[in-house]
Structure formats: C-alpha cells, structure tokens
Amino acid sequence: MNAEIITVGTELLLGQIVDTNFAFISQRLAEAGMNIYYKTSVGDNEKRISETIKLALSRSDAVIITGGLGPTVDDVTRAALVKTFNLKLVLNENVLKHMQSFFDLRKIKMPQNNLSQALVPNGSTVIENKNGTAPGLIVPVDKRFIIILPGVPSEMKPMMTESVIPFLKEHFRSEGILKSRVLKVYGLGESRIDELINELFRFCTNPTIALLASHLEVKIRLTARAKDEKEADELLSKLELQLRDKLHENIFAVNEDTMEKAAAMLLTLKRLTLATAESCTGGLLSSRLTDVPGSSAYFLRGAVTYSNQAKIDTLAVKKISLDMYGAVSKQVAEEMAEGARKLAGSDIGLSVTGIAGPDGGTLEKPVGLVYIAISTDTEMLSKEFRFSGERIWIKERTAQSALDMLRRYLLQH
Amino acid sequence: MNAEIITVGTELLLGQIVDTNFAFISQRLAEAGMNIYYKTSVGDNEKRISETIKLALSRSDAVIITGGLGPTVDDVTRAALVKTFNLKLVLNENVLKHMQSFFDLRKIKMPQNNLSQALVPNGSTVIENKNGTAPGLIVPVDKRFIIILPGVPSEMKPMMTESVIPFLKEHFRSEGILKSRVLKVYGLGESRIDELINELFRFCTNPTIALLASHLEVKIRLTARAKDEKEADELLSKLELQLRDKLHENIFAVNEDTMEKAAAMLLTLKRLTLATAESCTGGLLSSRLTDVPGSSAYFLRGAVTYSNQAKIDTLAVKKISLDMYGAVSKQVAEEMAEGARKLAGSDIGLSVTGIAGPDGGTLEKPVGLVYIAISTDTEMLSKEFRFSGERIWIKERTAQSALDMLRRYLLQH
Numbered sequence: 008m009n010a011e012i013i014t015v016g017t018e019l020l021l022g023q024i025v026d027t028n029f030a031f032i033s034q035r036l037a038e039a040g041m042n043i044y045y046k047t048s049v050g051d052n053e054k055r056i057s058e059t060i061k062l063a064l065s066r067s068d069a070v071i072i073t074g075g076l077g078p079t080v081d082d083v084t085r086a087a088l089v090k091t092f093n094l095k096l097v098l099n100e101n102v103l104k105h106m107q108s109f110f111d112l113r114k115i116k117m118p119q120n121n122l123s124q125a126l127v128p129n130g131s132t133v134i135e136n137k138n139g140t141a142p143g144l145i146v147p148v149d150k151r152f153i154i155i156l157p158g159v160p161s162e163m164k165p166m167m168t169e170s171v172i173p174f175l176k177e178h179f180r181s182e183g184i185l186k187s188r189v190l191k192v193y194g195l196g197e198s199r200i201d202e203l204i205n206e207l208f209r210f211c212t213n214p215t216i217a218l219l220a221s222h223l224e225v226k227i228r229l230t231a232r233a234k235d236e237k238e239a240d241e242l243l244s245k246l247e248l249q250l251r252d253k254l255h256e257n258i259f260a261v262n263e264d265t266m267e268k269a270a271a272m273l274l275t276l277k278r279l280t281l282a283t284a285e286s287c288t289g290g291l292l293s294s295r296l297t298d299v300p301g302s303s304a305y306f307l308r309g310a311v312t313y314s315n316q317a318k319i320d321t322l323a324v325k326k327i328s329l330d331m332y333g334a335v336s337k338q339v340a341e342e343m344a345e346g347a348r349k350l351a352g353s354d355i356g357l358s359v360t361g362i363a364g365p366d367g368g369t370l371e372k373p374v375g376l377v378y379i380a381i382s383t384d385t386e387m388l389s390k391e392f393r394f395s396g397e398r399i400w401i402k403e404r405t406a407q408s409a410l411d412m413l414r415r416y417l418l419q420h
Numbered sequence: 421m422n423a424e425i426i427t428v429g430t431e432l433l434l435g436q437i438v439d440t441n442f443a444f445i446s447q448r449l450a451e452a453g454m455n456i457y458y459k460t461s462v463g464d465n466e467k468r469i470s471e472t473i474k475l476a477l478s479r480s481d482a483v484i485i486t487g488g489l490g491p492t493v494d495d496v497t498r499a500a501l502v503k504t505f506n507l508k509l510v511l512n513e514n515v516l517k518h519m520q521s522f523f524d525l526r527k528i529k530m531p532q533n534n535l536s537q538a539l540v541p542n543g544s545t546v547i548e549n550k551n552g553t554a555p556g557l558i559v560p561v562d563k564r565f566i567i568i569l570p571g572v573p574s575e576m577k578p579m580m581t582e583s584v585i586p587f588l589k590e591h592f593r594s595e596g597i598l599k600s601r602v603l604k605v606y607g608l609g610e611s612r613i614d615e616l617i618n619e620l621f622r623f624c625t626n627p628t629i630a631l632l633a634s635h636l637e638v639k640i641r642l643t644a645r646a647k648d649e650k651e652a653d654e655l656l657s658k659l660e661l662q663l664r665d666k667l668h669e670n671i672f673a674v675n676e677d678t679m680e681k682a683a684a685m686l687l688t689l690k691r692l693t694l695a696t697a698e699s700c701t702g703g704l705l706s707s708r709l710t711d712v713p714g715s716s717a718y719f720l721r722g723a724v725t726y727s728n729q730a731k732i733d734t735l736a737v738k739k740i741s742l743d744m745y746g747a748v749s750k751q752v753a754e755e756m757a758e759g760a761r762k763l764a765g766s767d768i769g770l771s772v773t774g775i776a777g778p779d780g781g782t783l784e785k786p787v788g789l790v791y792i793a794i795s796t797d798t799e800m801l802s803k804e805f806r807f808s809g810e811r812i813w814i815k816e817r818t819a820q821s822a823l824d825m826l827r828r829y830l831l832q833h
Contacts, residue, residue: 019443019446019459020446020450020456020457020458020459021450021456021598021643022442022444022445022446022447022448022449022450023600023630023641023643024443024632025438025439025440025442025443026438026439026442026443027438029432029435029438029439029461030432030435030437031435032435033432033433033434033435034435034436036435037434037435043433043434043463044433044462044463044465045460045461045462045472046432046433046461047458047459048442048460049458050456052457055457055458059458062475187434187436189436197490198533198534199528199531201531201533202532202533217430217464219437220572221572221574222572222574228431228436230434283724285703288707289703289706289707289709289710289711289719289722290698290703290704290705290706290710290724291703291707292703293702293703293724294702294703294704294707294815296702297701297702297724297726297776297815298702298811298812298815300778300779301779302702302726303726303727303780306702306726307727307729307730308723308724308730308733308734309702309703309722309723309726310721310723310724310734311696311703311706311721311722311723311724312721313710313715313716313719313720313721314716314720314721316720317720317721317764320721320763321734321763350734351730363710365713366713367716393525393527395525395551396551398711398713400574402707402710402711
C-alpha cells in the first residue's frame, strides 16, 4: 500500500516555517508498514492544489493532505478538493455542534466564516478535532482515499495517531511493519565506512542500510520490514552484530544516544571521576558532559582558560611551556589535563587547546589545529587534530573528538 | 521567474530527519524575488527522481535539487539526471584536484568511490563545495536550469548563498523582491508582545508582521515587498523603529545576531572584561560567550563548579554560606560572581547556580530554581528565576537569562 503526503501553505514555500508535519506523518505511516514515495508542498492556490492532488491520487492508494483548512479566505484545500472531484457538500450537524461548543467554552461568539467548516463532502467520514475547529475528513474516491487534516501540529498529530492510522490499517491490510535502528559512528568517514561494509550494503535488502553523514558523526540507518515488532528487532539485531564486527568501537551510540552519554555510562560503570580544562571549546565540552542527567556523580569541575594567565593560575601550566611551545601545543595540552586532574582530585583530567578562528592562525599553527590530552595517575595520552570549517564547527568537532578520546580510553581500561 | 525545489532522500520520506534545507532554500529564493509554487520530496530511487525532475522542469524555469550526491551507492541523483536528459559525463580536473586536496589535508587516502564525484555533465557549471567533496552543478536544459546541491546543510548553504542566488539573479531579472528582517525579543511573552504591537499588527500589510515563539525568544518577522533592496530596507527600517518604540530594550538582536553577540558588542564597546562561574549550566554560558569570534579580548576565564568543594577551591565561596543557604541560593550566586571576578582580575563576574533536574529538587527548592548574579567592584546584582521544562531547556534558559541580564546591565552602565 502506497501513501503520499501533501502539505499546503504559502508560508512553507516562502521558508517562513519549517515543515515538521511532514516528518511526523511520514514516521507514523512508516511505522504502520506503508510505503511513502513522494511528498509535495504547494501554496494556498486552488488550481495548483487541485493539480497536485490529481497527480498524487494517480500513483498512490491514500493521499494525506495537511493545511489550508482554516476559516480564512486563503485556506482553500477543501474548495480545491470539492471542485477537482465534483463533490457535493452537505451540512454536518455534529461538526456544527462541536464548533459551537468550542466557542462557547471560550466565551467567544462563533465568527460567521467558521460555518463553512461544517460543510463536508457527501459520503466522507469526519475526523473529530479535539484541539481546534477544523474537522479532518476521509474522502473516498474510486477505492482510494483522500484524507485532509488541519495544518496546526497540535491539532493534526492526535487526529493522525488516533484516527487516520487505525483507519488505514483497517482498510489496507499491510503485510507488516517497518522499524528502524540508527548506529552512530565516529572516527571513520562516510566513504571508508562504505568500503568496510560494502558487501552488507550491496546485498542486504531487509533490513536496508542507509548512510547519513554530518560534521559530527555518520549515521547508519537500518530499516527492517517484518510481520511484527519482535521479528523486526531480531532482523535489526542480527545486522547490527554484523556491522559491529566490521566497525568495532567506532560505533559509539544507538538511536537517540549521544557521545556524552556513551562516555558518561563508562565513567559511571568504572566509578571514575573527571575534571576538564578547555581553551578553544570555551565550555562546550563540560556543557555536553553535564547534559547527561546525574553527571554530578562523576563530573567534579571544569576550567575554561582562555588566557595564558588563566592557564597558569587555575591549571598550574608552566610559564616556560607557554613561552617555549605556545598555548596551542602538545605540551600545554598535557599540562592542562594534568593540572585539571590534580587540582580537582579527580581520576581523569581531559583537556583541549586549539585555534577556533577565524583569526589567530599562523602558517605554522593554522586555524583548526587542536591538541587533546588525557591524564590519569599512571598515563598521559595526547593527540593532534586538524579540523576545518567555521569557528562553531571547529568547537563542535573538538568537543566531539575529546569525548570520543575519553570514551575509547575508558573502553580499553 | 518560477523556481521549484526537490529534496532527495529516503530518510526524509521515513520521517527520520526534518527537511530544514527546504525552508532555507525557499527563503533565499523568496528574498531574491523568485516565485516558488511547488516543492517535492522523493526517495533514493532513480526512476522516481527522474519522473519528479521531468515534471518540475515542465512547469518551472529553475529546479533546485538537494541530496543524493554522496559517493555511496544509494546516492543516485546524478545518475537519474544524466539518464533523464541523456547527458554526457566528462572528468572535471578541478573537482578532482579539490577532492584530492580535501583528503590530503586530512591525511586520508581518497577512497576509490569518491572518483565518481569528479564526473560532471558536459556543458554544466561546477559550484565549488568548500566544506565537503561533492560539487554542486548547474545544468542547462532547453533554456531552463537544473541545479543540484549536496544535502548536508553546512555544505549546501554557502553554495546556495554564494553561487546559486547570484547566478539566478543574473539569468532571471525579476520584477521585484521580498525581503525579511527578524527582530528577536527576550523578557516578554508572545501574548504580551501581541498586545503591545496590536495596532501595527492589524493595519500593516507591507511589511507584514509575523510572530514566532520558542523557549528562548520570540521572533518578530517583518517581510517587505518592494521594487528593489533599497526600497525594501526603507520599509523595514521604518517599521522596525515603530516596533522599537513599543518594545524598547526587550529587542536584543536583529536577523542572525544572537544574545551572546549583543553582550559581546557591549563588552567590546565599553572595554570591559568578564569572568564566569557556572553550576547548573555546566559551561554552556561560557561556551556561548566564546562562540563569538574575538571573544578572547573580553572573556578571561570560566569556572564550572559542580561540586561544593570546587566552589570553595576555585571561587573562594565560603563554606558557611554553602552550609547555611545551600549551593542554590542568592548568597552563593553572589559569592560565586565575586570570586570569579576577583580571581580572574576581570571587571565583571557573572555567575549562575540552579537545579537543572530531573533529580535534586525539593519542595523548598524545586527543579528549575536558578539564581544569577553580576558582580563589579562597585555593585552586586542578583535575581531569582523559576524555569520549567526538561534539563536541557532549563540549562538553555538559564544561559540565555544570564546573557540577557549582562546585556541589560551593560546597556545601563
């Protein structure tokens, strides 16, 4: 069974609002095992809405339309639908009563133009709108269905979940469900991952595999088609194991989990405490660590030391090291990590120092040069990185790399 | 001139990511005075991409496509385009060189499958991708244009702004332009703003006014239609003055500017230096302050003091204050601000202490209770806040309020 989505609203085409309805409806349909091949956005224009609906209905079993249902003159979805399929409108008493009580409850006189909302196409099913006045409609056309819903997310969402999905499940007995799992990878580029998992990628059709790269991670999305949740989970877990066998500890999190959560879990598990010392990230590293609830159990303190004097005063970095090697150097990163650890009395010290730009770079030490160090009472690790991009990106990549270095250290110890 | 947008990616149709590229591209096109009547999303399927491109090109002068340009096998936009219009591919030496240097810089061997990205349709113009390997392309077809861009927002955005818009402006002289300006407000709710600017709101049709509230600000978007940029700017500036007359210093920024930038500008102007002390925000406050380029000129250091001991050690907070009033109290906030200022030798100390949750709240001191303090050598200001929402929201609102308190202090001094 194929479904298709149309979102109506000139404000969408002007880019004045982001179309979050689309993602919500897509998710619900996918979870119910329906295929979605197309989605179209169109402005508040009757002719173009009509053309879009006709095309959609020619290739899909169900067309879900949101937006353009309000009482104002620029809301024309219903008019387009009625004209396109030459539908007859009848007054629906239930809708009228519902609207009347909606306005009574708010002690407002019902505006005249709301009356049009009570006119519904003959033969259609009304979907009650608990959070507004515009009702939803299921309109059958030649054994296919056009479903219209209001564009306001808080009105549309419960109508979709409570009425549309059960209706579609009943009318299109789908063969099963779709379920996804996302594995997040750091430390390998998209192309390298592609090479490593190429065979699985090419021959695996259920679950399917998709890669999605951003500047902070590569997501591998596995999507299984199965008769039920249990079977889907089994398929996903089997493939996840195969992928872990190729990518090992480069996979740092699953689904909504984050790098800071991965590091936090390991710190908690090993009952270790942490102190941080940051230069170029300016507090982003400690902020991410403390995004995790309960972080006060392992995170003792953080120092944001932008100036050299701050590095000397609060981290006991040696003036001679700053003079000889510069603030952005392996040596200073290591002294910062050690200073943070000793002064806080923590098990681990984690430090970053670098040049976030846009100014401050030299030929020898360009913007994007970063050193990250980990200090414990028996070990000192440090690593050089060269990041590119604008200031915020360099900060974000540095924090991500520091958390990843901490995570990998904890995995091995 | 009509433009149309196609976004490619199965992850969009599964609802796994929200399509923010669409809104960005729409905005830029609208600002350049172009009409956008349709937008379609389609999965990584060559046949359906091809059909969508053909339909779009039949009704629009320019079709902008994002996504499906990566080096992996599920990225099929280029293949679809080439087959649909029977284009000949040629190796582009510049693209190859650019990719090679991209990998060299990162000291990574270029994977074999990246080579395909250097093959471009004969007669097309290459758009350089400064932040990734996949180039953009402008492909002329029968006096119309197909423009393909990568789907990664950070790669697509500069290509759109710096190359595509100037190209379209040159090739399609439009009759007029739309231009928007966003005023950002903090300290007043959406309904209160609505009341204050109600008359302007009702009677102003050019520019139009729209309100958009989030948990960190209310945006007021003014959109002017005019014959050129100059006329649009005049219309926008006139209305901005009227709005400032109603909302005063509650307007903290314009367009892409941020609260931290507003505070940074005032610090720079007044040549004052700052040190921060944070508990519940965990470094978010200093991270936001150092997001602004050149922040090392005024930001001396930050202390992230989660534990009581850290507050005593690094900020000279008195143990008796912690015992008597608790870590989340007006007294401790003030001592933190003063300690931060004195130990860093800065002009201003800014501190936050609070309970971000989800645990740690009591009846007397619930989750969301926050104190913010400002210390200078002549003054001490402090304020109690009660925020609601989840942990991350409370952190974000606390940091925003601290920056706002700093901004308002600097405006008055």
